Amino acid sequence: MGSHRVGHDLSDLAAAAATILVFFFLTHFTLSNSHPFSPGNEVCYDSIGCFSDSEPRAGTAIRPLKILPWNPEKIGTCFLLYTNKNPNNFQILLSSDPSTTEASNFQTDKKTRFTIHGFTDKGDESWLVDMCKVGPSSNPCALSTFLDCISNLK
Template identity: 55%
Template sequence: MILLWTISLLLGTVAGTEVCYDKIGCFTDNAPWSGVSGRPGKSLPKSPQVVNTRFLLYTNENQGSYQVIVADASSIKNSNFKTSRKTRFIIHGFTDTGENSWLSNICKNLFKVESVNCICVDWKGGSQASYPQASLNIQIVGAEVAYFVKVLQSSLGYSPSNVHVIGHSLGAHAAGEAGRRSSGAIGRITGLDPAEPYFQDTDALVRLDPTDAKFVDVIHTDASPFVPNLGFGMSQNVGHLDFFPNGGKSMPECKSRLATETVDLEEKGARFSLTCNHLKCLDYYTESILAPNGFTAYPCASYTDFTANKCKTCPSGGCPQMGHYADKFSGKTSAVNQVFYLKTA
């Protein structure tokens, strides 16, 4: 009996519409996770073995090559991870991989301005599936990150408030799941164009929302409706601060390139020009790390008013910087769904 119980924990025990795994908890196909408007069908995320979440650690000491670590005290202690530093997890999206260059490029820029534990989260085993399945698999990724944070806290005395999770597209919602399963104790979550399909206007449990961390900031760059315009990102405000550069729908570089050529973006999982807007948030965040005052954003009732120069002055509390330094804004958590606009070059 004990042997069967142990095997069921390791492999996952299905009871009706719920499956549970050792360490990371349980998952269900009940509402609001599936079978509801915006999330059709009834299905469960794939197992942790299939999703195969890996943690690739870069630090100031090993900037050019990662160390694979697991959520175990000895693995972490035997790596270059230092509890004196902040920890920033970076989570990729649909069809992507944690070894793609944009994740390590963020780490490289971070090393120029701080000492940091930069962990690229690879879940290609779950992201390279059909989109509906991948949108469910993010629950496993979020739970794995939450468990890692739990180990840091329980075994190394590391505060979750020193953790920052950065997620792109589906990865933004995985970050939200990590925050939810950490009871909102994570210091910060940054959503880089959170994915729209299966998440827009859904219950806050299944998507990124302001309760997932002490501070949640979001950059929207592809917020046109998925139908009919194929906008992959959410238009819904889901953070404390929601930034809409260039109005959040069409980025200048993408518009000019689409007019002249079919663009190969040279990124695995994002080879078509139609994903350009969805990917520009990665450029903006990466650049913002080295430009503390380069992305000033302004509160405004609409982008139309902003482009009419009706909102080009900052209120008494100042204006936030979109990107890495958004957390320096004094009013960052004074309210939720604060909207800001800016233009980029």
């Protein structure tokens, strides 16, 4: 009779269990309201407008997920501001608190460039910080403000 390798069977079982857990969590959080996105056709928010899960915004090869964003207040969106006056340290701006913009180096008469990452990245990713540091010094007359949108799930 052949020998039975217990270690091999346990590793196969662990791999299968891990696969099932990943599938469960992805399915559960994608389809439930506890995920930062909820399924539907359209959602509207007073401060930023409406979003649809129809083409070309979703359901395509490039954007295969048909999900709608959470309310911005629930996500906790903020902006990291880099300017010529603060090229190495960002200032945090909150759309829900205008005083953060008033107290910052933001100038409405200067051109503003937004560096926007995908929903799987964060605002402190090194490539985003590098882009913000290079931009203001490369053309200080034409470009003085950088904003990076980040998301902090509450």
